[in-house]
Amino acid sequence: xxxxxxxxxxxxxxxxxxxxxxxxxxxxxxxxxxxxxxxxxxxxxxxxxxxxxxxxxxxxxxxxxxxxxxxxxxxxxxxxxxxxxxxxxxxxxxxxxxxxxxxxxxxxxxxxxxxxxxxxxxxxxxxxxxxxxxxxxxxxxxxxxxxxxxxxxxxxxxxxxxxxxxxxxxxxxxxxxxxxxxxxxxxxxxxxxxxxxxxxxxxxxxxxxxxxxxxxxxxxxxxxxxxxxxxxxxxxxxxxxxxxxxxxxxxxxxxxxxxxxxxxxxxxxxxxxxxxxxxxxxxxxxxxxxxxxxxxxxxxxxxxxxxxxxxxxxxxxxxxxxxxxxxxxxxxxxxxxxxxxxxxxxxxxxxxxxxxxxxxxxxxxxxx
Amino acid sequence: xxxxxxxxxxxxxxxxxxxxxxxxxxxxxxxxxxxxxxxxxxxxxxxxxxxxxxxxxxxxxxxxxxxxxxxxxxxxxxxxxxxxxxxxxxxxxxxxxxxxxxxxxxxxxxxxxxxxxxxxxxxxxxxxxxxxxxxxxxxxxxxxxxxxxxxxxxxxxxxxxxxxxxxxxxxxxxxxxxxxxxxxxxxxxxxxxxxxxxxxxxxxxxxxxxxxxxxxxxxxxxxxxxxxxxxxxxxxxxxxxxxxxxxxxxxxxxxxxxxxxxxxxxxxxxxxxxxxxxxxxxxxxxxxxxxxxxxxxxxxxxxxxxxxxxxxxxxxxxxxxxxxxxxxxxxxxxxxxxxxxxxxxxxxxxxxxxxxxxxxxxxxxxxx
Numbered sequence: 001x002x003x004x005x006x007x008x009x010x011x012x013x014x015x016x017x018x019x020x021x022x023x024x025x026x027x028x029x030x031x032x033x034x035x036x037x038x039x040x041x042x043x044x045x046x047x048x049x050x051x052x053x054x055x056x057x058x059x060x061x062x063x064x065x066x067x068x069x070x071x072x073x074x075x076x077x078x079x080x081x082x083x084x085x086x087x088x089x090x091x092x093x094x095x096x097x098x099x100x101x102x103x104x105x106x107x108x109x110x111x112x113x114x115x116x117x118x119x120x121x122x123x124x125x126x127x128x129x130x131x132x133x134x135x136x137x138x139x140x141x142x143x144x145x146x147x148x149x150x151x152x153x154x155x156x157x158x159x160x161x162x163x164x165x166x167x168x169x170x171x172x173x174x175x176x177x178x179x180x181x182x183x184x185x186x187x188x189x190x191x192x193x194x195x196x197x198x199x200x201x202x203x204x205x206x207x208x209x210x211x212x213x214x215x216x217x218x219x220x221x222x223x224x225x226x227x228x229x230x231x232x233x234x235x236x237x238x239x240x241x242x243x244x245x246x247x248x249x250x251x252x253x254x255x256x257x258x259x260x261x262x263x264x265x266x267x268x269x270x271x272x273x274x275x276x277x278x279x280x281x282x283x284x285x286x287x288x289x290x291x292x293x294x295x296x297x298x299x300x301x302x303x304x305x306x307x308x309x310x311x312x313x314x315x316x317x318x319x320x321x322x323x324x325x326x327x328x329x330x331x332x333x334x335x336x337x338x339x340x341x342x343x344x345x346x347x348x349x350x351x352x353x354x355x356x357x358x359x360x361x362x363x364x365x366x367x368x
Numbered sequence: 369x370x371x372x373x374x375x376x377x378x379x380x381x382x383x384x385x386x387x388x389x390x391x392x393x394x395x396x397x398x399x400x401x402x403x404x405x406x407x408x409x410x411x412x413x414x415x416x417x418x419x420x421x422x423x424x425x426x427x428x429x430x431x432x433x434x435x436x437x438x439x440x441x442x443x444x445x446x447x448x449x450x451x452x453x454x455x456x457x458x459x460x461x462x463x464x465x466x467x468x469x470x471x472x473x474x475x476x477x478x479x480x481x482x483x484x485x486x487x488x489x490x491x492x493x494x495x496x497x498x499x500x501x502x503x504x505x506x507x508x509x510x511x512x513x514x515x516x517x518x519x520x521x522x523x524x525x526x527x528x529x530x531x532x533x534x535x536x537x538x539x540x541x542x543x544x545x546x547x548x549x550x551x552x553x554x555x556x557x558x559x560x561x562x563x564x565x566x567x568x569x570x571x572x573x574x575x576x577x578x579x580x581x582x583x584x585x586x587x588x589x590x591x592x593x594x595x596x597x598x599x600x601x602x603x604x605x606x607x608x609x610x611x612x613x614x615x616x617x618x619x620x621x622x623x624x625x626x627x628x629x630x631x632x633x634x635x636x637x638x639x640x641x642x643x644x645x646x647x648x649x650x651x652x653x654x655x656x657x658x659x660x661x662x663x664x665x666x667x668x669x670x671x672x673x674x675x676x677x678x679x680x681x682x683x684x685x686x687x688x689x690x691x692x693x694x695x696x697x698x699x700x701x702x703x704x705x706x707x708x709x710x711x712x713x714x715x716x717x718x719x720x721x722x723x724x725x726x727x728x729x730x731x732x733x734x735x736x
Contacts, residue, residue: 110473
């Protein structure tokens with residue numbers, strides 16, 4: 001794996017050279033992790049043509065930094081006390097006579113940018129933009145293997161929950177239970193706070209769990225995701241509590257199920273990024289469900305919960321092979337509840353079997 | 369409480385006027401919350417002389433925004449889709465003919481700052497700096513009441529854990545258990561990921577829990593905190609597992625206990641910010657424990673885990689009445705383990721009984 005990180009750094013060097021910068025200062029945590037295999041809180045990576053200097057706060061115990069850090073072009077620079085690592089890395093750049101330093105203007109605050117500019121006095125600062133984010137879009141098979149394990153963990157936690165008694169338990173309890181189970185099954189952590197919505201709260205993408213208790217007849221929407229070795233997945237399912245769902249529940253679930261399947265089926269290399277959202281939205285709108293200002297029904301996912309590519313209704317561009325994305329349309333009817341169904345999938349060509357579904361928990365309307 | 373927020377906004381207006389700005393754009397989440405009573409993810413507050421415009425992502429269900437939002441000078445501005453609320457609020461500033469707009473350069477990224485500057489074309493941008501952070505330093509009694517409840521929650525979770533069987537359980541399990549218990553007792557969430565360190569991991573301030581199991585004879589260090597209505601506390605305790613602690617454990621615990629008590633006893637209005645750290649450090653150093661590059665043994669705490677005032681060994685300035693701070697020295701001996709003891713206290717004058725201890729779990733060396 002050490003080699004994989006070195007290859008990624010080499011690709012970033014090529015982008016820098018092409019744009020005229022002789023070094024890059026990478027501060028966004030997911031980007032630092034992508035390029036080095038680790039991202040201690042507050043680390044900054046300086047990448048010059050020959051060297052990679054990882055500036056770290058010096059309060060890290062040595063066992064938090066793997067051996068892969070020490071190989072090849074990569075060296076560590078410990079920054080004392082509570083000092084910011086970005087100016088410290090910029091000082092290193094000045095010592096290495098960097099003249100054109102590309103920084104992540106979408107990550108550095110104005111104040112940190114100023115501090116970097118001051119110490120890198122000889123260097124001209126320019127914007128690296130989202131170069132590393134673009135490198136991260138297409139995953140290698142090691143990354144996809146980690147995503148697959150993250151999905152297995154989330155599915156496992158969910159399946160265990162479905163076997164337990166739900167009526168009478170609060171949303172907050174169920175959410176905590178799912179987070180604990182994911183950690184039990186080997187997750188680094190929950191990828192984001194688990195959302196559990198019952199009754200009128202069901203169907204939302206990011207409902208914050210309350211003390212409402214699960215009741216007979218409720219829709220129950222669970223949105224959860226695990227993080228494994230840094231890689232995150234996201235999945236949502238909606239179930240009904242009690243033996244017989246009401247007709248409106250059956251209809252609404254069937255509708256969202258159809259919309260989600262239509263979106264999934266669009267996925268493929270060369271397909272427009274807006275295609276899955278449009279496919280789902282067309283079905284929901286035809287049934288009379290439309291939002292005033294649409295939120296995309298999916299997005300890229302990996303080291304960050306939301307990352308490139310964007311999959312909004314107006315996003316241009318095309319999907320590539322080996323890009324993990326979420327597909328998760330939903331309908332929420334205020335005062336009544338709703339349905340949300342989300343998967344994480346990897347874009348694959350048809351000759352490899354089409355999109356690879358990572359989150360395999362059933363999407364049928366289970367009555368629990 | 370709506371009045372309290374209006375009073376806070378009025379104080380910020382006074383600061384802006386004094387500095388020549390006719391409006392402030394507040395983006396740092398804790399600052400938005402301090403000034404409005406709520407801080408939905410991604411909200412921005414525009415504060416002009418007459419008005420307060422809270423720009424919000426429009427995917428928030430209405431019940432996430434309390435009624436206090438609608439009173440007095442405060443209005444809501446819903447920003448469609450996934451658009452950034454900061455430029456949207458800056459557009460509102462332009463419509464209100466703001467000429468000098470103070471922004472939080474320590475919070476806004478360079479890219480967002482540019483987006484704000486573009487839409488606020490008629491306005492000159494300047495740095496608001498940490499003005500709101502400074503307003504937040506001295507707490508009112510409502511804030512302290514919330515901190516007190518947060519501390520009770522953390523103490524309660526800890527006391528329940530101490531009654532359970534610990535040997536054989538993993539650090540990760542114990543950490544999750546504490547997080548769950550805090551939520552059970554009414555916390556919004558854990559204030560930060562709970563740290564549990566056993567054996568050689570004990571004594572660290574931010575050890576990430578592993579699958580190591582608690583063994584007889586271990587030191588066990590727990591660092592935890594609850595968040596209640598946005599307000600956070602932090603506390604750490606170190607216990608020993610088994611009937612009889614070893615002599616070195618008794619000695620080390622006594623030493624850190626003395627250092628922590630000495631630091632606590634310095635606290636008072638008008639006392640130098642560096643005093644508690646120096647008091648603790650002098651005792652640890654006299655016993656032969658010194659760090660290469662010292663990390664402060666405490667800091668201010670409130671809506672953020674670490675906020676002003678700084679309490680490092682070289683921080684000038686004096687403490688004020690009604691400032692909550694943490695005091696948490698520790699010693700970690702690599703390969704052996706260590707002790708950390710931390711409290712959250714509120715600075716109070718002697719005539720009111722001196723520093724108010726919020727986290728009241730015993731600091732004795734319990735053998736569990």
